Amino acid sequence: LIIQSRFAMKATLLLIAVFIALVACADPPIPKWTDEFSASVEVRNWGHHDRIRNRNGYFRWFYSEKASTDRLDGLVDYEGELVVSTQFFNHATRKHYAVFYQRDLAVCFVSPLNNTLPHPDFSGVRYAGKAILDYETVFHWYAVSRDRRRVINYFDTEDGRLPARMDWSEPERRESVVFTFREFDAGTQGEHIFKIPEEILKTCNTV
Helix, strand or coil, X not given: CHHHHHHHHHHHHHHHHHHHHHHHHCCCCCCCCCCEEEEEEEEXXXXXXXXXXXXXXXXXXXXXXXXXXXXXXXXXXXXXXXXXXXXXXXCCCCEEEEEEEECCEEEEEEEXXXXXXXXXXXXXXXXXXXXXXXXXXXXXXXXXCCCCCCEEEEEEECCCCCEEEEEEEEHHHCEEEEEEEEEEEECCCCHHHHCCCHHHHCCCEEC
């Protein structure tokens, strides 16, 4: 009986050890996108759109699913000149407001907006393992489009599961965009953040 008891105890301990090992090796839960946040983002190899061009730089990003709006603040190349820009993407009204500032000047443009609020879908991502980003451990995820033309790599922090970096590339066209989140604050965004000053709004030019 003593031998059987010891054998049963060892078998139980072995099962516990195997269970712990399996848990330790299991993939982490897939990432989840935050509904409300503000972030400081470094961007590399950004493309261009009409007047706005910004190949490399930083921007401040305010995001609210409740308001169905996001806002980008930063320096952009506006018709050959580097200026301060605030852009509002109101997906509820389907309007894009772009305000450009100089020392004593503010110019506003409004144009149609045809896309929805960006909300990454991580349901199809695969876990690639861990990596080191700025001396911090991050989880690495990737996805390939159905036509195999686009590749997305996403990294989130091990502690807190916050966005750390997102890479988008089209290998055939040799194009890529890298977004690195230098700071990320999850939390409700005030309504005032997404309001354009009335003095500027009433002079906004439709394009």
